[in-house]
Amino acid sequence: MSTRTTFAVWAPVAERVDLVRVAPDRQDFSSADEVSPLVPDPARGSGWWSSTEGAHDGDLYGFSVDGGPARPDPRSMRQPFGVHGPSQVFDAAAHVWTDQSWAGRQVGGSVVYELHLGTFTPEGTLDAAVSRLGHLAELGVDLVELMPVAAFDGAHGWGYDGVHLFAVHEPYGGPAALQRFVDAAHAAGMGVVLDVVYNHLGPSGNYTASFGPYFTDDHSTPWGAGLHLDGDGSHEVRRWVIDNALRWFRDFHLDGLRLDAVHALVDDSKRHLLAELSDETAALAQALGRPLGLIAESDENDPATVAPTGAAGADGADGVGSDAVATRPKGMTAQWADDVHHAVHALLTGERHGYYVDFGSPEVLRTTLTEVFLHAGTFSTFRGETWGHKVPGHVDGHSFVVFSTDHDQVGNRALGDRPGRPAHPGSGEVDLDLLAASAAIVLTSAYTPMLFMGEEWGATTPWQFFTDFTDPELGRLVTEGRTREFSGHDWSGIYGDDVAVPDPQDRATFEGSKVRWEETTAPGHSTLLEWHRVLIALRRSEPDLASGDRSQIEVTWAGASAEDGTPAVLALRHGSVLTVLNLSDHEQEHALGGAGAGDGVGTSSAGPEVLVGWKEPVLTAGSLRLAAGAVAVVRI
Numbered sequence: 174m175s176t177r178t179t180f181a182v183w184a185p186v187a188e189r190v191d192l193v194r195v196a197p198d199r200q201d202f203s204s205a206d207e208v209s210p211l212v213p214d215p216a217r218g219s220g221w222w223s224s225t226e227g228a229h230d231g232d233l234y235g236f237s238v239d240g241g242p243a244r245p246d247p248r249s250m251r252q253p254f255g256v257h258g259p260s261q262v263f264d265a266a267a268h269v270w271t272d273q274s275w276a277g278r279q280v281g282g283s284v285v286y287e288l289h290l291g292t293f294t295p296e297g298t299l300d301a302a303v304s305r306l307g308h309l310a311e312l313g314v315d316l317v318e319l320m321p322v323a324a325f326d327g328a329h330g331w332g333y334d335g336v337h338l339f340a341v342h343e344p345y346g347g348p349a350a351l352q353r354f355v356d357a358a359h360a361a362g363m364g365v366v367l368d369v370v371y372n373h374l375g376p377s378g379n380y381t382a383s384f385g386p387y388f389t390d391d392h393s394t395p396w397g398a399g400l401h402l403d404g405d406g407s408h409e410v411r412r413w414v415i416d417n418a419l420r421w422f423r424d425f426h427l428d429g430l431r432l433d434a435v436h437a438l439v440d441d442s443k444r445h446l447l448a449e450l451s452d453e454t455a456a457l458a459q460a461l462g463r464p465l466g467l468i469a470e471s472d473e474n475d476p477a478t479v480a481p482t483g484a485a486g487a488d489g490a491d492g493v494g495s496d497a498v499a500t501r502p503k504g505m506t507a508q509w510a511d512d513v514h515h516a517v518h519a520l521l522t523g524e525r526h527g528y529y530v531d532f533g534s535p536e537v538l539r540t541t542l543t544e545v546f547l548h549a550g551t552f553s554t555f556r557g558e559t560w561g562h563k564v565p566g567h568v569d570g571h572s573f574v575v576f577s578t579d580h581d582q583v584g585n586r587a588l589g590d591r592p593g594r595p596a597h598p599g600s601g602e603v604d605l606d607l608l609a610a611s612a613a614i615v616l617t618s619a620y621t622p623m624l625f626m627g628e629e630w631g632a633t634t635p636w637q638f639f640t641d642f643t644d645p646e647l648g649r650l651v652t653e654g655r656t657r658e659f660s661g662h663d664w665s666g667i668y669g670d671d672v673a674v675p676d677p678q679d680r681a682t683f684e685g686s687k688v689r690w691e692e693t694t695a696p697g698h699s700t701l702l703e704w705h706r707v708l709i710a711l712r713r714s715e716p717d718l719a720s721g722d723r724s725q726i727e728v729t730w731a732g733a734s735a736e737d738g739t740p741a742v743l744a745l746r747h748g749s750v751l752t753v754l755n756l757s758d759h760e761q762e763h764a765l766g767g768a769g770a771g772d773g774v775g776t777s778s779a780g781p782e783v784l785v786g787w788k789e790p791v792l793t794a795g796s797l798r799l800a801a802g803a804v805a806v807v808r809i
Contacts, residue, residue: 185220
């Protein structure tokens with residue numbers, strides 16, 4: 174049963190644990206109305222304490238360990254007064270669901286749309302986001318991916334500094350608002366994926382150390398000590414993570430989870446946490462009668478991430494295939510493939526700084542569109558070492574989520590500028606041709622495509638890194654750290670020499686990152702929006718575009734449009750569908766009997782037909798005439 178009926182907490186080294194009740198008119202632990210002892214509860218497991226007192230919806234409470242200060246519940250379902258205040262019992266079963274006919278949505282091959290609730294609408298709430306679901310449904314979105322909603326310090330932030338993983342950030346509307354959002358999304362024909370962060374907790378409001386060994390110095394991460402996933406005392410920490418994940422499916426009817434930076438989940442157990450989570454998610458999906466997806470973000474370029482847990486190599490044995498890495502299968506439904514983004518971005522923008530150094534050529538684009546990873550057991554100049562592993566040929570392309578932009582690739586630029594727009598606001602027009610080209614590459618690929626909010630209309634607003642830590646000293650350290658982090662990057666080639674990194678703690682940084690919905694009807698932007706709609710519709714109407722068979726992909730090119738070797742014409746074939754892009758600054762003629770025509774397998778007996786076009790490509794006898802920046806998607 175979802176409704177909490179008793180108070181319970183895991184505190185394995187405590188000698189005494191007290192329940193601290195807080196009156197409804199209080200917002201902190203400054204004074205307690207009632208303190209009562211918990212008793213050891215071995216029936217729940219070693220180290221658990223519970224109360225015989227009933228817990229009811231709306232009750233405010235906390236726990237005191239060994240006479241220490243009252244702290245929020247590590248499994249708090251709601252933090253109505255912020256991450257430092259009392260927890261509140263939330264009756265998840267109270268919502269009256271209307272999605273009984275919802276059959277679910279598979280991750281593989283779906284069109285995913287990533288959004289940040291705080292900047293998706295002026296109000297920045299879940300209820301306000303419901304009003305924009307019609308836009309997403311009309312666009313053709315299958316899965317709405319919400320960036321993290323776990324409760325974090327302050328009113329706004331990216332969400333990756335969450336500290337109460339079971340609670341929904343109150344400024345977004347709290348847990349009941351998330352239930353309403355999912356219900357409404359299902360009614361509009363879309364599933365919902367939630368971004369969850371298990372590799373670390375934020376620096377403000379993390380009280381887990383007051384209760385038990387949730388983290389261990391045996392493993393380190395970029396954020397400090399690693400989560401305690403292996404060795405003595407790790408069982409309940411593993412359950413803390415897995416129970417949290419399953420709760421989103423059960424109590425909130427979510428369709429999938431996106432797991433942040435799983436490479437930082439260091440686990441030397443015989444059975445990796447992700448494999449255990451995968452198997453329990455599969456069992457729950459069977460019980461619920463609908464698909465449930467797990468999407469991993471990983472920088473390891475490791476196909477074992479998406480190898481089934483039952484494949485060779487499960488439970489500690491080596492290997493996921495003769496041409497793949499000998500590591501333990503994790504069983505994820507899909508994983509992000511950043512190399513595809515890097516290849517597209519570097520080719521279309523000419524940027525070669527930082528991790529783009531090995532990308533940018535058409536040869537690299539061909540590699541990533543057919544083999545997923547550029548670095549697959551090859552040397553990475555940026556990392557200074559051999560990196561990654563080859564993806565076996567049988568692995569379906571739909572197991573990889575690709576994009577031309579996402580929150581990281583925009584927000585971790587010095588000015589948070591989006592592809593195709595000027596680095597400095599007001600310095601010029603958005604490059605709609607570049608955005609149309611990148612959309613065509615991603616949406617006609619053999620992968621699972623993802624859009625980032627505002628991308629579909631060429632949003633002019635930046636998306637910058639912003640925080641709202643309530644501790645002024647912590648806020649100062651974050652601001653200084655951000656400035657110091659970017660001082661080591663050479664951004665002058667992109668922005669010039671007058672780069673001033675926006676202050677994350679300045680509210681203007683947050684407000685300036687909100688998308689402007691009025692742009693959707695502006696000249697040029699509305700045309701780009703329609704371009705995305707027709708490309709997405711084409712994925713459904715053309716069987717070959719709906720396929721994840723990477724062997725159907727061919728990438729060819731001709732001519733050169735710049736000194737850096739960018740091709741004048743790029744042709745991408747996906748079975749019987751050919752996407753041709755003019756990347757030059759003047760008209761080009763492309764012979765359909767040449768690049769991209771292949772051996773005739775799957776070609777149309779009726780002759781070539783332009784299915785959709787950007788900037789009105791002209792089909793003549795055996796060739797395409799494309800204006801500068803034009804794109805044609807042709808059935809051949």
